[in-house]
Amino acid sequence: MAGAQPSISDADVRSLAAWLEARGEPAYRTAQILAGVHRPEVAGFADLTELPVALRRDLAEAWRFSSIADSHVIGADGGLTAKAVHELADGQRIESVLMEYQARGTMARRTTICISSQAGCAVNCPFCATGQAGFGRQLTPAEIVDQVLHWHRPPWRALGDASAGHYNIVFMGMGEPLNNADRVFEAVRLLNDPERLGIGARHITVSTSGVVPGMDRMVDELPQVNLAISLHAATDALRDELVPINRKWPVAEVVAAGRRFAARTRRRVSLEYVMIDGLNDTDEQADGLIEHARGWRSHVNLIPLNPTPGSRWSGTPAAGIERFVRRLRDGGISVTVRDTRGREIDAACGQLHAQLAGRSLRDARNEREASAAVGSEG
Numbered sequence: 001m002a003g004a005q006p007s008i009s010d011a012d013v014r015s016l017a018a019w020l021e022a023r024g025e026p027a028y029r030t031a032q033i034l035a036g037v038h039r040p041e042v043a044g045f046a047d048l049t050e051l052p053v054a055l056r057r058d059l060a061e062a063w064r065f066s067s068i069a070d071s072h073v074i075g076a077d078g079g080l081t082a083k084a085v086h087e088l089a090d091g092q093r094i095e096s097v098l099m100e101y102q103a104r105g106t107m108a109r110r111t112t113i114c115i116s117s118q119a120g121c122a123v124n125c126p127f128c129a130t131g132q133a134g135f136g137r138q139l140t141p142a143e144i145v146d147q148v149l150h151w152h153r154p155p156w157r158a159l160g161d162a163s164a165g166h167y168n169i170v171f172m173g174m175g176e177p178l179n180n181a182d183r184v185f186e187a188v189r190l191l192n193d194p195e196r197l198g199i200g201a202r203h204i205t206v207s208t209s210g211v212v213p214g215m216d217r218m219v220d221e222l223p224q225v226n227l228a229i230s231l232h233a234a235t236d237a238l239r240d241e242l243v244p245i246n247r248k249w250p251v252a253e254v255v256a257a258g259r260r261f262a263a264r265t266r267r268r269v270s271l272e273y274v275m276i277d278g279l280n281d282t283d284e285q286a287d288g289l290i291e292h293a294r295g296w297r298s299h300v301n302l303i304p305l306n307p308t309p310g311s312r313w314s315g316t317p318a319a320g321i322e323r324f325v326r327r328l329r330d331g332g333i334s335v336t337v338r339d340t341r342g343r344e345i346d347a348a349c350g351q352l353h354a355q356l357a358g359r360s361l362r363d364a365r366n367e368r369e370a371s372a373a374v375g376s377e378g
Contacts, residue, residue: 002060004089006060007067008037009149009190010142019062025055031195037065038196040157064089066151067142070081072361084150087361088143092119092136093290094174096147098156101339111167115147117184118175123209123245124296125232127274138180144187145175148197170205172228177206178214200227207272209245210254210266210338217262227261228301229254233280234288242280247318249252255292264361269296274303275316281324291329300335 017030029051036048045051045059070087078102085273087093094116103109119136121128150156171177184206191199201224207305208214209230218227224315231251233239239246246254258269271293275281293300302325305315316324321337328335 007142008063009145029361034195040152041302053338056322063282067146070361092339094119096173098151113148113151113171114172116175117171117180121175127313141186141190142168169199170201172207176209176210181214205321209243210249212249212253212257214331215261216255219261223265228272229258232274234285235338249325259296269298271300274305275321276305277314277316281316286324286327290333293333300333302337
């Protein structure tokens with residue numbers, strides 16, 4: 001990435017102010033530019049019509065409006081879910097997902113944006129398509145933030161009207177966020193910055209497969225941000241297979257770090273648990289999970305497995321999930337089952353990226369548009 005134009009979403013306030021001062025621009029232009037590039041209707045520097053034409057031209061020469069060079073987006077669930085594969089300046093590809101939830105009962109309408117923290121992943125969980133693809137590189141703060149901005153801008157404008165409901169940012173896409181902690185923490189600060197998007201820290205969740213030092217660091221640096229732990233097994237023998245990082249930080253150490261986070265921040269920690277038929281959905285695993293989750297601010301979030309192509313595993317059937325839920329609740333554990341979204345568009349982490357490997361995003365878009373046109377004619 002050396003030598004590439006920096007993305008404006010990565011701009012440090014002081015460096016941008018110095019850049020403007022060197023051009024004889026007044027100090028107020030800094031806040032004007034940062035606020036402007038985060039407005040949903042702004043698709044490029046040319047749209048910042050409150051700025052002089054010469055300054056807009058200088059901005060375009062010195063900064064990239066986005067670190068994302070191209071995107072291919074497909075939708076599902078009647079328009080409530082959309083998944084994007086983003087191509088970055090060096091050709092690396094990452095994924096993000098937009099999920100809209102309609103108001104229901106006492107629940108307000110809400111939007112969740114799932115973003116990536118790395119290109120690929122080195123944790124190598126065998127049920128995850130991203131892990132099977134290997135690790136590319138760390139993402140910069142701008143490349144993380146620009147995934148959110150992608151959905152903020154036309155035609156999506158997912159965050160354009162915060163009054164319509166609340167929205168959440170979850171680091172549950174490609175990569176292990178706490179293996180890229182410096183850049184992820186900076187991205188959280190940029191997303192939280194009231195001069196930019198101003199997303200509340202309590203609407204941001206960082207999910208980890210169990211990087212204990214990173215969890216402890218979150219307590220001190222991001223205490224208002226939510227923590228989710230991808231547990232997926234209650235015993236070391238099984239977790240060593242499903243989440244190989246467990247060999248470095250065993251399940252007891254991971255849960256202990258979650259307990260420390262909950263005790264010091266007084267915030268509930270989510271224990272994520274993907275349900276795999278006949279493997280981690282047994283009574284033994286349920287009882288172990290009860291022991292890990294009992295007696296502290298935790299909540300178990302069960303996730304039906306969305307199998308990757310060629311996987312030797314399948315998701316637990318609905319009856320098996322219901323039995324597992326009953327056993328946890330009988331043990332006094334708070335538990336929910338995550339709503340499965342986007343199955344028809346391979347929305348599980350890394351699946352669409354794998355499907356498009358070796359193909360240009362432009363060709364993929366053209367093929368999809370041509371297919372849609374034929375379908376509409378039929």
